[in-house]
Amino acid sequence: MYYSSVNNSDDSKQYLGGDLLSREFDFAVVGNVGIDTNVYLQGEEIDFSREANFTENMDNIGQAGGYTALGFARLGMRTSFIGYIGDDVMGKWIRSEFRGIGIDDSGFMIDPAGTSRSVNIMNSSGLRKNFYDGKTHMNLHPPQEKYLPILRESRAVHFHIPNWARYLLKPAAAAGSILSCDxxxxxxINDPYRADFIKSCRILFLSAVNHESPVPVISAILNSLPDRIVIAGMGSRGVALGNNEGIRFFPAIESGSPVVDTNGAGDSLAVGFLTSYVVQGLDLEESVMRGQTAARHACSLKGNSVNLITMAELDGRAGCFKSP
Incomplete structure (x- = not known):
């Protein structure tokens, strides 16, 4: 059985009423966090003809849940995180950074296999190939006492898609929170793994990297669930926005800074959009633009998830970037 958390109105002001304003957190982030090792190549490809390759290797807190939680906190959002870390040095690093920026860490749980890891091979254009080790996230079952108090005190809950997160969809909807998912x-689009998330969350984000055009994917969602808002990131091609009024395209923005690292760009798109649309009550178009601004800023950061865009920077830059 699936649950929908909000009504069919497209007016963002609906999100600002009821008891949501009195809740402790603006956003709860549900997902994986871990340590990313980014390997920056000097060229476009790995030279397998040589045993030794000279690269720049950097470690930072990352993965979808990590970038999203840090992104919300950098924008001044009252943020809580629900997810797993290991009882290890890397888990302690994550907890310390989250506490330092003001993210509530009461939703941290321990994965007995340790903290999740990713290795990202980055070429000189900023494009990546990801190698992900989610430890035992396919088999974890979070205890209710860890997440129910957070869900009940969160205006919005942004989901990522580790397998264990699906167990929180029904409780989050029952709490009356606004649900979104990356x-x-x-x-x-018919992948059964994602079905629970699509049917439970009103605002959906996706990457169109595997599609020449995002239109078939967006249309498939809207044909069966017309009240959804779907945002598809297309990298250098921009963003597509779909809702019950149709599908619109927004060209990529150019900031003048080189693209050095695309890690966290999609997460920043979601953070910028949700903060603008859900909390600030801005319209869809402006919210997309601000999401793009946050994403473009992330692309200028090399191996760095702690200097994501601030609200002052977002306010100052949004509307100033131009289409290339």
Whole structure:
């Protein structure tokens, strides 16, 4: 059985009423956090003809849940995080950074296999190939006492898609929270793994990296669930926005800074959009633009998830960037 958290109105002002304003947190982030090792190549490809390759290797807090929680906090949002870390040095690093920026860490749980890891091979254009080790996230079952108090005190809950997160969809909807989800790099919209998240969350984000055009994917969602808002990131091609009024395209913005690292860009798109649309009550178009601004800023940061865009920077830059 699936649950929908909000009504069919597209007016963002609906999100500002009721008891939501009195809740402790603006956003709860549900997802994986871990340590990313980014390997920056000097060229476009790995030279497998040589055993030794000279690269720049950097570690930072990352993965979808990590970038999203840090992004909300950098924008001044009251943020809580629900997810797993290991009882290890890397888990302690994550907890310390989250506490330092003001993210509530009462939703941290321990994965007995340790803290999740990713290795990202980055070429000189900022493009990446990801190698992900989610430890035991496919088999974890979070205890209710860890997440129910947070869900009940959160205006909005942004989901990522580790397997254990699906157990929180029904409680989050029952709490009356606004539900959103990042579906990541969708290949098949009928993928049963993502079905719970699509049917439970009103605002959906996805990467169109696997599609020449995002239109078929967005249309498939809207044909069965017309009240959804779907935002598809297309990298250098911009963003597509779909809702019950149709599908619109927004060209990529150019800041003048080089693209050095695309890690966290999609997460920043979601953070900028949700903060603008859900909390600030801005319209869809302006919210997309501010999401793009946050994403473009993330692309200028090399191996760095702690200097994501601030609200002052977002306010100052949004509307100033131009289409290339």
């Amino acid at each position: 579906l990541q790099d969708v290949t098949d």
